[in-house]
Every structure is written in C-alpha cells, then in structure tokens.
Amino acid sequence: MERSHVPVLPAEIVEFLKPDTTNAGPVVDCTLGEGGHSALLLEHAPDSRLIGVDADATMIERARHFLGPRASQVEFVCAWYDDFWLSYTGARPHRILFDLGISTFHLAGSGRGFTFREDEPLDMRLSDSVMSAAELLSGISQEDLADIIYVFGEERYSRRIAAAIVRVRSAGGLRTTGDLVETVTSAVPAAYRRGRINPATRTFQALRIAVNAELERLRTALPRALAALSPDHGRMAVITFHSLEDRLVKWAFRAASGDESAVGRSAVTAKHSTASKFAPKLIDTVAMPEGERITILTRRPVVPSYEEVAGNPASRSAKLRVVEKTRIEESW
Numbered sequence: 023m024e025r026s027h028v029p030v031l032p033a034e035i036v037e038f039l040k041p042d043t044t045n046a047g048p049v050v051d052c053t054l055g056e057g058g059h060s061a062l063l064l065e066h067a068p069d070s071r072l073i074g075v076d077a078d079a080t081m082i083e084r085a086r087h088f089l090g091p092r093a094s095q096v097e098f099v100c101a102w103y104d105d106f107w108l109s110y111t112g113a114r115p116h117r118i119l120f121d122l123g124i125s126t127f128h129l130a131g132s133g134r135g136f137t138f139r140e141d142e143p144l145d146m147r148l149s150d151s152v153m154s155a156a157e158l159l160s161g162i163s164q165e166d167l168a169d170i171i172y173v174f175g176e177e178r179y180s181r182r183i184a185a186a187i188v189r190v191r192s193a194g195g196l197r198t199t200g201d202l203v204e205t206v207t208s209a210v211p212a213a214y215r216r217g218r219i220n221p222a223t224r225t226f227q228a229l230r231i232a233v234n235a236e237l238e239r240l241r242t243a244l245p246r247a248l249a250a251l252s253p254d255h256g257r258m259a260v261i262t263f264h265s266l267e268d269r270l271v272k273w274a275f276r277a278a279s280g281d282e283s284a285v286g287r288s289a290v291t292a293k294h295s296t297a298s299k300f301a302p303k304l305i306d307t308v309a310m311p312e313g314e315r316i317t318i319l320t321r322r323p324v325v326p327s328y329e330e331v332a333g334n335p336a337s338r339s340a341k342l343r344v345v346e347k348t349r350i351e352e353s354w
C-alpha cells in the first residue's frame with residue numbers, strides 16, 4: 023500500500039496543535055484520512071491518546087496501516103463527524119482537528135467517481151450510508167440541480183449545465199463520470215472550455231458536497247466540537263478548501279468567541295446564493311458551557327507558503343483557522 027495524501031500546512035498544525043502532555047484529554051482528528059496529521063501530532067507527544075474519525079472505512083484501514091506502531095495509541099472510529107460529536111461522552115479533548123473535504127486517495131485511487139480525469143461510476147460517496155451521485159442525479163429536478171451546482175460549486179454556468187444533464191439523463195446517456203464530463207463540456211461556452219481549470223471541476227465539487235451533505239455536517243459538528251473542547255487551553259483547528267466552508271468556520275468561531283456581529287448573519291451566505299434552499303445558514307450562536315471562553319488565535323486565516331503550494335498543489339486553496347478555550351476567571 024502506498025501513501026497518496028500529503029498533509030497540508032504540516033508545520034502550522036504542529037505549531038498550533040502540538041499536544042500538551044500535562045492535559046489528560048485526548049486529541050480528536052475528525053478527518054483522519056491516511057493519518058498524516060495524526061502521525062505528526064503523535065510524533066510530538068508519544069504518550070498522547072488520539073481518537074481518529076473518518077466516515078470512510080477504507081480510510082480507517084489506510085490510516086491504521088500508515089500509522090504503524092503508533093496505531094496502538096489511536097482509537098479508530100468509522101463515523102460521520104457530526105454523528106461522532108452527537109454521541110461523544112468521553113473526556114474533554116484538548117486538541118481537535120478538522121481537515122475538510124476528500125483525500126488524494128479518493129481522487130486518485132478510490133474508483134468512486136470523485137475525479138473528472140477518469141471514467142468511473144457516478145458514486146462520490148464517502149460512506150454507503152448516503153445516496154450515490156447516480157441516485158441523486160436520477161431523481162432531482164432541473165431547478166434543484168442548477169441550484170446545487172451554483173451554490174456548492176459556485177459555477178456561473180449552472181443553469182446551462184443542469185439543463186444539459188437533464189437532457190442527457192432523459193436519453194439514458196448519463197452513466198459514468200465520463201458521460202458527465204462530456205455533458206458539462208458541451209454545455210459551456212468554448213472560451214470556458216479552454217480556461218485554467220477543467221470545465222467540469224465545479225460541477226464535480228458541487229455534486230460531491232451534495233452527496234455527502236458536507237456543509238450541513240460541518241454546520242452541525244462545529245458547535246458540538248467547540249462545546250466539548252477542554253477549557254484548559256484546549257485548541258481546535260479547521261482547514262478549509264473553499265469559500266463556503268471557510269465562511270461557516272469563520273462565523274462559527276466568531277459566534278463562539280462572543281462576537282455580537284455574528285448574530286443575525288444566519289441568512290447571509292456566499293455571494294448571490296442567499297435565495298437558494300441549498301445555501302447553508304451560517305452559525306450565529308454557539309452555546310458555550312458556563313465559565314468557558316473561546317479566543318480566536320488566527321485573526322486572518324493561515325495559508326500555505328509559496329514553497330508548500332509548489333510542492334503540493336492540492337494545498338493551494340487551504341485556509342487554517344484556530345481557536346483556544348480557557349476558563350473565565352471569577353473576579354471578586
């Protein structure tokens with residue numbers, strides 16, 4: 023088995039999340055993947071205990087393999103991270119990491135239709151507990167499909183693309199990712215076809231987000247994780263890869279830190295998408311256990327260096343935000 027994924031912002035994750043050996047709480051890696059970040063954190067704190075969560079059973083097995091002897095320090099949990107936090111009753115974690123999206127393995131080696139580069143089944147699921155892209159595409163209305171492509175993909179030709187998909191679907195011609203790429207390509211203007219990115223990139227992103235309910239899960243999980251975090255200098259970091267995710271995280275952190283300008287922003291989302299039923303509501307209040315306070319450690323998101331992007335192009339859109347939780351001292 024060969025490692026496919028290069029962890030992004032590795033030095034920054036170690037700097038912010040290096041386990042504190044005096045805190046007995048576990049580290050929770052909510053998006054274990056191949057365990058790259060977890061391995062780095064365990065290297066810096068060989069006695070720490072880590073809970074590694076991933077919705078994808080294949081990733082759990084890959085992480086177990088790549089962690090080698092360190093796997094004995096890890097409790098592996100195959101679950102969606104929002105479900106994990108709903109049922110979590112263990113010790114309060116002192117480090118929490120979310121590294122959102124999918125791993126390089128999903129694109130390059132899973133055969134599940136995440137990439138427009140291969141002709142694969144229209145699947146796109148991280149776990150078979152959800153509907154596949156083929157099932158989603160077979161029943162959805164043209165209007166809802168256009169909305170999904172517009173909101174989750176930020177794709178300006180969403181309406182044309184949705185119309186073309188519905189046309190090809192009715193003729194029985196939409197079976198694989200190759201069919202989808204061809205349909206999208208034929209629907210967009212010629213200049214767009216010659217653009218910097220493959221014209222199907224945004225449609226693929228949108229469908230993957232919809233299939234796995236990525237934004238809704240993040241919206242549910244963030245407040246739960248923030249509440250669970252240890253008040254004794256517990257830290258939580260989130261790495262996002264597109265603007266909708268980053269806005270959710272930014273406002274959840276602001277709301278948790280007591281920033282009143284977060285309140286009432288629940289209807290405001292990425293540009294132009296407020297009217298859609300798929301537009302994710304921002305998190306404007308986070309219930310914090312009494313006597314605990316969240317401080318934002320990254321006033322602006324931390325982004326990869328030029329060198330990191332040159333060596334790992336997949337990191338180019340990464341943004342890291344980190345918070346710390348402390349106790350509010352009583353003053354007499």
Ligand SMILES: C[S@@+](CC[C@H](N)C(=O)[O-])C[C@H]1O[C@@H](n2cnc3c(N)ncnc32)[C@H](O)[C@@H]1O
Binds near residue numbers: 029
């Ligand atoms: C970017 S990769 C993480 C890579 C990891 N940090 C590493 O260094 O190998 C994201 C992982 O999170 C998982 N994932 C995505 N959304 C999830 C969710 N809502 N719940 C649980 N796991 C999720 C994916 O299956 C994928 O393995």
